Amino acid sequence: MVDAADVAVVTGAAGGVGRMIAQALADRGRDLLLIDRLPGALDEARRRLEDGYDVHVGTRVCDLGSAEAVRTLGAELARDARVGALVNNAGAWTAGDQYPDAAPDAWWSAMTVNLLAPMLLTQSLWPTLASVGGAVVNVGSSGGTGDDAYASPEYGAAKAGLRRFTTSLGARSDVRVTAVVPGWIGLDRAVREWHALSPRARADAGGLVPPARVVDAVVRLIERGQPGEVVELEGDWVPEPRP
């Protein structure tokens, strides 16, 4: 059974890994608040979860790349006394050109969705989470680790910042702030892209991270993660050749 406080907030929950994380949490009996910028996909995710599990699922449409929208959402969440976990999963590259070719508004929005929104939502929910020994899981990326050149400087910088944000809070045990840092995740579209690579590009890319491994890590971090804990997940799964 789940405590009354055990609503989990999942951002970017209408698709990709976020939707799978929401499903795993519903499977464990947690009520959910799903946040995404896509109203149709969000509604469909809610319906499927409510059909499949005995949980309550709320939704909130929000563009987490908009500082104003994030502040409004943060103020709303601060009033919700039932939240026990926050998964800052939403993340995105700048659409089109990357820094320094992207316009400032475009890469600023990427910094917001990948770093500033997780910080603001974490802060907004801090008193609520602290009152129930709650947890935050930030979904980072291997693109934010190391010193190699990277195709999206703003994404790399934001994800590096998200990781350091997590570890910097390692001394705070009132809310357990943790992170999972995956390499290329083997979602269906990634498998298609991987198959389209040349053999040499595949060798350079290495393998993929099975999505279930990301989901399992997030669930474990919510339940038993230590403050400041970072789980790195390297891609070692090579999809079967297509028949």
Ligand SMILES: NC(=O)c1ccc[n+]([C@@H]2O[C@H](COP(=O)([O-])OP(=O)(O)OC[C@H]3O[C@@H](n4cnc5c(N)ncnc54)[C@H](O)[C@@H]3O)[C@@H](O)[C@H]2O)c1
């Ligand atoms: N896919 C990968 O290979 C990979 C690798 C490493 C890290 N990550 C990270 O994992 C997380 C999930 O990745 P994914 O591939 O499932 O993501 P995705 O691109 O499939 O998007 C997941 C959801 O986030 C939502 N979203 C995107 N931008 C948003 C915004 N501005 N406001 C609100 N919602 C928004 C999308 O609408 C979508 O429903 C992200 O933080 C991503 O950076 C992904």
